[in-house]
Amino acid sequence: MFLVRRAVNHFLEKNSMEKTGGRRRVKHSAGLWRLVFRRFKRHRSGMIGLGIVLAMVFIAIFAPFIAPYPYDEQNFSERLQPPSLKHPFGTDPLGRDVFSRVVYGSRISIFIGLVITLLTAVIGITLGLIAGYFGGIVDAVISKVAEIFWAFPIIVFALAIVAAIGPSVKNVILVLGILMWVSFTKVVRAETLSIRERMFIKAAKVIGENNFKIIIRHVLPNAFPSIIVLATLTVPDAILTSAALSFLGLGVQPPTPEWGAILSDGRLYLRLAPWITIFPGIALFILVLGFNFMGDGLRDALDPLMRRR
Amino acid sequence: MRELLRVKNLSVDYIVDEGVVKAVEDVSFQMYKGEKVALIGETGCGKSTVALAIMRILPHNARVRGEIIFEDKNLLALDEEEMRKIRGRRISMIFQDPFTSLNPLLTIGVQNTEPYEIHLGLERNEALERAVDMLKKVRIPNPEESVVRYPHTFSGGMRQRILTAMMMSLHPDLLIADEPFSSLDVTIQAGIIQMLNELIESFNSSLLLITHDLGVVAETCDRVVVMYAGKNVEIADIYTIFENPMHPYTKGLLSSIPRLDIKVERLPVLAGSPPNLLNPPTGCRFHPRCSHAMDICKRVTPPLIEVDKNHLVACHLYSDGDEYGNG
Numbered sequence: 001m002f003l004v005r006r007a008v009n010h011f012l013e014k015n016s017m018e019k020t021g022g023r024r025r026v027k028h029s030a031g032l033w034r035l036v037f038r039r040f041k042r043h044r045s046g047m048i049g050l051g052i053v054l055a056m057v058f059i060a061i062f063a064p065f066i067a068p069y070p071y072d073e074q075n076f077s078e079r080l081q082p083p084s085l086k087h088p089f090g091t092d093p094l095g096r097d098v099f100s101r102v103v104y105g106s107r108i109s110i111f112i113g114l115v116i117t118l119l120t121a122v123i124g125i126t127l128g129l130i131a132g133y134f135g136g137i138v139d140a141v142i143s144k145v146a147e148i149f150w151a152f153p154i155i156v157f158a159l160a161i162v163a164a165i166g167p168s169v170k171n172v173i174l175v176l177g178i179l180m181w182v183s184f185t186k187v188v189r190a191e192t193l194s195i196r197e198r199m200f201i202k203a204a205k206v207i208g209e210n211n212f213k214i215i216i217r218h219v220l221p222n223a224f225p226s227i228i229v230l231a232t233l234t235v236p237d238a239i240l241t242s243a244a245l246s247f248l249g250l251g252v253q254p255p256t257p258e259w260g261a262i263l264s265d266g267r268l269y270l271r272l273a274p275w276i277t278i279f280p281g282i283a284l285f286i287l288v289l290g291f292n293f294m295g296d297g298l299r300d301a302l303d304p305l306m307r308r309r
Numbered sequence: 310m311r312e313l314l315r316v317k318n319l320s321v322d323y324i325v326d327e328g329v330v331k332a333v334e335d336v337s338f339q340m341y342k343g344e345k346v347a348l349i350g351e352t353g354c355g356k357s358t359v360a361l362a363i364m365r366i367l368p369h370n371a372r373v374r375g376e377i378i379f380e381d382k383n384l385l386a387l388d389e390e391e392m393r394k395i396r397g398r399r400i401s402m403i404f405q406d407p408f409t410s411l412n413p414l415l416t417i418g419v420q421n422t423e424p425y426e427i428h429l430g431l432e433r434n435e436a437l438e439r440a441v442d443m444l445k446k447v448r449i450p451n452p453e454e455s456v457v458r459y460p461h462t463f464s465g466g467m468r469q470r471i472l473t474a475m476m477m478s479l480h481p482d483l484l485i486a487d488e489p490f491s492s493l494d495v496t497i498q499a500g501i502i503q504m505l506n507e508l509i510e511s512f513n514s515s516l517l518l519i520t521h522d523l524g525v526v527a528e529t530c531d532r533v534v535v536m537y538a539g540k541n542v543e544i545a546d547i548y549t550i551f552e553n554p555m556h557p558y559t560k561g562l563l564s565s566i567p568r569l570d571i572k573v574e575r576l577p578v579l580a581g582s583p584p585n586l587l588n589p590p591t592g593c594r595f596h597p598r599c600s601h602a603m604d605i606c607k608r609v610t611p612p613l614i615e616v617d618k619n620h621l622v623a624c625h626l627y628s629d630g631d632e633y634g635n636g
Contacts, residue, residue: 135369136369198409199404199406199409199410200409200410200411200412200413202366202404202410203404203410203411203472203475203476204412204423205364205366205396206364206366206396206397206401206402206476207396207397207401207423207424207427207475207476207478208393208394208395208396208397208398208424208427208428209393209397209423209427210393217412217415218412218415221412221414221415222412222413222414
């Protein structure tokens, strides 16, 4: 353990020296995050993932300028058209331009993915920190509740709740936010357990720091590498799950374009007009792949930080 | 001399899956203001547990009995909030491992200003000024520039100095140093010991030095508390310990120091290893390794008795009372 730590320290030191050019001591020593960024830049699939995600975000933001038609404009004279120059992704049974709907759909998917991740992260991290730091009965209760949620298939649970409270974007976000926090709690709790034993936590106690500040200033930042990786992997998970809910008719309601919902619409015309199903599927696939690549790259880039204990 | 700290019949048990580890049992000693006391003993004899008990930062599975009187307050009876006001301001502590004692994600400036912000409520700038001042006192080169650097850019010795600066920020009355030098190179040790000594003296603080390095003890301390397997076996001032050790364990420890003035083929070592504290030996815990062990040693725990002025020993060799130690 000691050797690993020394090696990593050496590595970190060398890198921070490198930047300021050899022997001259650093004035403002290169932060750890800058180092991580440098490592990330060298990670090919990570950069590809980042590129995909940024492109998708760009499309989502500038959807009105990219989409040739409004997403709900119906044109019955051009129903079920195959892909052409006029309609790159073809048209659906109501004569709506699939390309425009897919472009607008990116807004919903990315929005839902990010908001659910944020919500689950806030719930999960808070519970994980409390369970890991205080231990004892608090930990036992939180961990057992997490186990119960973990054991349940999310989709089934979500279906039941959404069916009960009614399908809408808000409800999908709420339900998945409440159901998907467990992975954050598990990861953050495990991290906290190991960080809690490190000497600088003891040092913080010795100078009279209170528990709240120890958690916020010392435990949480040191758990951050794992949290970031988990968050980038939770976004695609949330996107897929919400798309699945929409596909089953319990998510986003028409005419709002959502990839899962468009897929579902195209189901009936799968043999007649496969493009309705294929293109939102590809979009979903690319976005999820992008986030996963990015998460992989981040995990590798953050590796020395996560290993350093 | 005014009494600063009195540890009275302190016992600490750790509850583990296999049972109860009696890490510290019935340990008593006191410290006076400005005094430097060494707590020595083998690894695992409960030295660090005593330190953690004084700071009240023992792990959750520890059960503590006894009293720790600091000035006139029993630290073990204080609530957490009162204890926090004492930590860092009145009693402080430095650790063995300088590599992990600083948070790798915060700059030195952020970490070393914390004591001022917590206890004095100082503003950022003023706290920073005083932290830089402290770093100067522990002889960190370019303290003004050091405060924007992260811990990993410093060597082990420098980190130990930085930690010392942080812990001494508010001139605590008592500094507990838990083997602060053992992970450092010998050449660096000397400088840090000297620095620590000067700091303690200039702040008029007391030092509780936990170590197994008798050389450091001889150089630094006024008085020595010897512990063995969770009990204190001998307490005496530094000269008495080195000149006239009485407990067989202390004698054994001292005879295993290499000396320049006596030529020996092999250094004598204490036979055997420290006992498992899950199930310590009955009577005197040292009896299985003791060459003077008598019948009574197996049955009766020897009390700590004053054999000479300020020289306390827990050994049946010196108790001339009845076998229950009521001498």
